[in-house]
Amino acid sequence: MEQQVENRQVIFKGFIERAPRETDMELKVGRISGGLKAPAGSGAFLVKNLYLSCDPYMRGRMRDSRTSYIPPFVPGQPIEGFGVSKVIDSDDPDFKPGDIVAGFTGWEEYSLIRKTNQLRKIEQHDVPLSYHLGLLGMPGFTAYVGFHEICSPKKGDTVLVSAASGAVGHLVGQLAKLHGCYVVGSAGSSQKVDLLKNKLGFDEAFVYKEEPDLDAALKRYFPQGIDIYFDNVGGDMLDAALLNMRVSGRIAVCGMVSQHSQTDPQGIHNLFNMITKRIRMQGFLQSDYLHLFPLFFNQVTEYYKQGKITYMEDTVRGLEHASAAFVGLFSGRNVGKQVIHVASP
Ligand SMILES: NC(=O)c1ccc[n+]([C@@H]2O[C@H](COP(=O)([O-])OP(=O)(O)OC[C@H]3O[C@@H](n4cnc5c(N)ncnc54)[C@H](OP(=O)(O)O)[C@@H]3O)[C@@H](O)[C@H]2O)c1
Incomplete structure (x- = not known):
C-alpha cells in the first residue's frame, strides 16, 4: 500500500482588500503520498518546518496584484513565508538530510522547497534557531x-x-x-x-x-x-x-x-x-542589499553575543494559532518579532 503522511497546512482562502481576518486562512490536513521523499529529478528538497515567521509584507500578498515586487499568494494553497526548517530528504546535492535552512517555505508541517536567493544554511547553532527569522534574518x-x-x-x-x-x-x-x-x-x-x-x-x-x-x-x-x-x-x-x-x-x-x-x-x-x-x-x-548580508550577520551576531543588543521575540505554539498571530500584527498584539513554533528538530 502507498505510504501517506499527514501534512497540516494553513491555506490561503482568497484575495482581500480589507484588513486581514483569521477566517481568510484555514487549517486543513493535506496528504503527502509516497512518504517523506523529495521526488527524484525535482532538484528540490523536502523539509520539516520548525519555525514560521509572521511579517506585515505578507498582507500585500493577499491582494490580487501582479505589479508588486513579490507575487500574490495562490488561493487554495498554503501561505508562504520565511521559515526555519530541517531537511528530511533532498534531490539537491547542496543540501542533505539534517541540514537546517532559513528561507521561503510553506505554512505547513512539511514543504518541498527549492533554493532561492534568500535561502541559506544555518551553520552556527549557538543562537536559538528562531532568531534566524528576526534578529539574524x-x-x-x-x-x-x-x-x-x-x-x-x-x-x-x-x-x-x-x-x-x-x-x-x-x-x-x-x-x-x-x-x-x-x-x-x-x-x-x-x-x-x-x-x-x-x-x-x-x-x-x-x-x-x-x-x-x-x-x-x-x-x-x-x-x-x-x-x-x-x-x-x-x-x-x-x-x-x-x-x-x-x-x-x-x-x-x-x-x-x-x-x-x-x-x-x-x-x-x-x-x-x-x-x-x-x-x-x-x-x-x-x-536589494543582500550582498551586505554576511557583514550584517557577523556584526549583529557579535553585538548579540556581547550583550549589546537585546532581542525580543513573541512566540505562539502550533500551526492552529498561525492565522491569529498574523492578524495580530495589524492590531499591535505582538511584542517584538512574531514567530510560530511548529515543531522541534
Ligand atoms: N522595506 C523592507 O525591506 C521591509 C522589510 C521588513 C519589514 N518592512 C516593514 O517594516 C514595518 C515593520 O515590520 P515588522 O516586521 O517590524 O512588524 P512589527 O513591527 O513586528 O509588527 C507590526 C507592528 O505595527 C504596528 N501597527 C499595526 N498597525 C498599525 C497602525 N495602523 N498604525 C501604526 N502602527 C501600527 C503594531 O505595533 P504598535 O502596537 O506599536 O501599533 C504592530 O506590532 C512594516 O511596515 C513592514 O512592512 C519593510
Whole structure:
C-alpha cells in the first residue's frame, strides 16, 4: 500500500482588500503520498518546518496584484513565508538530510522547497534557531541596511523610530543607540513603551495612540528637531515627522503598516518641508542589499553575543494559532518579532 503522511497546512482562502481576518486562512490536513521523499529529478528538497515567521509584507500578498515586487499568494494553497526548517530528504546535492535552512517555505508541517536567493544554511547553532527569522534574518537585516545604508547616521543625530517595539523597530533603535544617537520610539501601548525605555535603552518612547496631537508630541521629544525618521507606519506619523525634521534630515521609508489595508491610502500633507529643509526621503527593500548580508550577520551576531543588543521575540505554539498571530500584527498584539513554533528538530 502507498505510504501517506499527514501534512497540516494553513491555506490561503482568497484575495482581500480589507484588513486581514483569521477566517481568510484555514487549517486543513493535506496528504503527502509516497512518504517523506523529495521526488527524484525535482532538484528540490523536502523539509520539516520548525519555525514560521509572521511579517506585515505578507498582507500585500493577499491582494490580487501582479505589479508588486513579490507575487500574490495562490488561493487554495498554503501561505508562504520565511521559515526555519530541517531537511528530511533532498534531490539537491547542496543540501542533505539534517541540514537546517532559513528561507521561503510553506505554512505547513512539511514543504518541498527549492533554493532561492534568500535561502541559506544555518551553520552556527549557538543562537536559538528562531532568531534566524528576526534578529539574524530578514527583519534584522532590514533594520541594519535601513539604518546604515539609507539613514546616513552620524553620532549625536536625533532619531525617531515608529512601530518601535516591533521586529524591525526594536533593532533599529538599538543600532542607533550603538551609533551614539538620541533615540525616541513610538509604540501602541504603555507596556511596549516601558520595554523600549527600560529594557532596550531607548532615550524616550511614547504611546502614539494616546497623543491627540502627534506634531505637539514630536516637538516635546525633539525640541531641536529630528535628524532621522525610520518610518515603519506611514500615515499621520509620517506627516507629523515631516513637520519636525531638521535641515538635511533623512527619512527611511521602510514600511507603511498603517496603510496596508486602506483601499484609499491616506495622503501626506507636509511634503513641502522636503524642499524647505532639504530632506532626503528614500524607500528601500532589504532584498536589494543582500550582498551586505554576511557583514550584517557577523556584526549583529557579535553585538548579540556581547550583550549589546537585546532581542525580543513573541512566540505562539502550533500551526492552529498561525492565522491569529498574523492578524495580530495589524492590531499591535505582538511584542517584538512574531514567530510560530511548529515543531522541534
Ligand atoms: N522595506 C523592507 O525591506 C521591509 C522589510 C521588513 C519589514 N518592512 C516593514 O517594516 C514595518 C515593520 O515590520 P515588522 O516586521 O517590524 O512588524 P512589527 O513591527 O513586528 O509588527 C507590526 C507592528 O505595527 C504596528 N501597527 C499595526 N498597525 C498599525 C497602525 N495602523 N498604525 C501604526 N502602527 C501600527 C503594531 O505595533 P504598535 O502596537 O506599536 O501599533 C504592530 O506590532 C512594516 O511596515 C513592514 O512592512 C519593510
